Amino acid sequence: MQSWAWGEVQSRAGWRLERVRLGESGLASVQLRGRPPLERGYVPRGPVAAGGAALKALVSWARERRLARLRVEPEAGVERGPELRALGFQPAPFVQPQHTLIVPLAEPDQMLGTFKRGTRYNIRLAERGGITVVEGRDAAEMERQAAASASRQRINLPGRAYFELLLDRLPDARTYVAQFEGEAVSALLVAHHDGRAYDLYSGSNGRHARLKPAYATKWAALTGAFRAGCRDYDLWGVSPGPDRSHPWYGLWEFKSGFGGELVEYVGCWDLVLGEVRQAVAEVGERARRRVGKLLRKGD
Numbered sequence: 001m002q003s004w005a006w007g008e009v010q011s012r013a014g015w016r017l018e019r020v021r022l023g024e025s026g027l028a029s030v031q032l033r034g035r036p037p038l039e040r041g042y043v044p045r046g047p048v049a050a051g052g053a054a055l056k057a058l059v060s061w062a063r064e065r066r067l068a069r070l071r072v073e074p075e076a077g078v079e080r081g082p083e084l085r086a087l088g089f090q091p092a093p094f095v096q097p098q099h100t101l102i103v104p105l106a107e108p109d110q111m112l113g114t115f116k117r118g119t120r121y122n123i124r125l126a127e128r129g130g131i132t133v134v135e136g137r138d139a140a141e142m143e144r145q146a147a148a149s150a151s152r153q154r155i156n157l158p159g160r161a162y163f164e165l166l167l168d169r170l171p172d173a174r175t176y177v178a179q180f181e182g183e184a185v186s187a188l189l190v191a192h193h194d195g196r197a198y199d200l201y202s203g204s205n206g207r208h209a210r211l212k213p214a215y216a217t218k219w220a221a222l223t224g225a226f227r228a229g230c231r232d233y234d235l236w237g238v239s240p241g242p243d244r245s246h247p248w249y250g251l252w253e254f255k256s257g258f259g260g261e262l263v264e265y266v267g268c269w270d271l272v273l274g275e276v277r278q279a280v281a282e283v284g285e286r287a288r289r290r291v292g293k294l295l296r297k298g299d
Contacts (some may be wrong), residue, residue, distance in 0.1 A: 001096070002029050002046020003073075003193055009169045012163060015042075020061050025054035037274070039071045040279040045096050045265070052083075059271065060089055068277035071095075073268045080266045089269035097237030098267045103260035105197075105226040105233055119215065119257030126216035131178050131185075131208075133220040138175045138187070139163040145177075145187035145203030152206065163189060166200065172228060173200075176220045180214035186213035190221045197225035199236040218258065235260060 005241035007029040011017040018041075022028055031042045041062060055072070062070040074080060075093055075298035105111060112120055119120040143160040148159040167173045177184050186204040190197055197231045199221075204214060225233050235255045241262070246252070 001044035002027075003171075004029075005042070005170050005193075007031075009165055012165055020040075020058065021062075022054045022057035025052075025057060028054070028058055034068070034281050035202060037066060037277050038068050038198040039125070040071065040281055041067050042071045042095070042276070043073065045073050045075045050298065051088070055083070062271065066273070068274045069280070070271040070273065071268060072079050072271075074266055076266050078136075078264055078266050084266065084269045087271065089271045092268045094268045096265075096268075097278075098265050099233040099238050099240045100263050100265075101238055101255055101258070101260035102263055103222065103233045103235060103258050105222065106229055108223050108226070108233050109110070111222065111226070114225050114259045114261070116257040122212040122257075123213040123219045126178075126212045126219075129180075129209050129211035131180055131213050131216045134177045134179060135220065135224055136175055137167045137173075138177055139167055141177050142175050142187045142189050142201065145184065145205060146201055147203070148205040149203040157201065157203065165193065171177075174224070176217045176219075176224070178217045180208045180211060180213065183207070185216065186217050188217040188221055190225070192225060192228060192230055195229070195231045197221065197228075197230045197233040199234065212253070222258070233260075238262070240264065267290075 006095040007019065008018050008029050010282075015033065016028045018029055018032060020028045027232070028043055029046070031044065033040050033042070055074075058072070059070065071092060072084075072089070074084075084144065104114075106114075112123070115123075139160050142163045143158075146163075149155075163175075166189060167175070170191040170193075174190060176188045177192065178186040184205075185207050187202065188199065189201045191200055192198070202214070202217070222233055235258065236252060237248065238255050239248040239252040242252055245248060
């Protein structure tokens with residue numbers, strides 16, 4: 001999310017973008033919302049500004065810019081927490097998942113052998129049952145499947161224009177669409193960057209679920225990433241373990257079957273640089289979200 005391509009996506013999705021040079025520590029891609037004096041900055045996950053001199057330089061820039069708030073979500077472990085607190089940051093609700101599973105990629109037979117027994121069974125069940133997977137750049141089908149999932153789960157997911165933007169701007173982004181007898185039943189959107197594949201969005205209309213089409217799309221994405229030269233695959237978001245009380249336990253139950261290393265990030269942190277300005281900006285942001293929800297309901 002600190003890549004140039006992701007910045008291009010976000011700059012076309014409503015954010016203003018500024019790439020800030022942090023001395024000898026490289027660049028930080030900062031996403032900006034609001035206008036001075038209510039401007040807020042968000043630095044999404046990435047290796048830059050994870051700590052040390054880079055993070056201090058970023059804080060100095062934010063103060064000079066007179067941001068109301070600087071939000072950072074470093075690609076770093078929980079050991080960075082004390083350093084963030086020392087600079088005045090406080091924990092904030094996460095934007096990106098704080099826990100994920102990173103699956104090492106290998107030859108298909110070797111990789112399949114590392115999966116849990118139930119996951120191997122479901123992949124083979126999908127194949128025997130007639131599920132086929134088409135790799136491509138099908139933003140329209142991604143929208144249909146995501147909309148079906150969003151309706152069932154009562155969540156908001158992007159529409160076709162955003163999926164088209166991802167497929168156009170992100171390196172090697174592609175969709176995997178599972179079909180049964182010519183009917184699309186599940187879809188997954190994946191991007192590759194610097195040797196790693198990333199789950200971005202998925203959806204399913206719920207039809208023919210007994211044939212496990214979601215397992216088929218994930219397996220196709222994993223083997224496709226290996227063929228493309230990726231070394232590992234980020235499943236992008238799980239509960240922090242097999243905790244049935246956690247709202248993301250279902251994701252854990254599904255994704256952990258593919259193995260991988262559980263990674264915990266330090267999470268999201270806010271540095272408030274103007275309490276009054278930040279409070280006013282938050283009121284405006286909540287109002288904007290309420291209007292957005294009303295407009296979506298009206299559609």
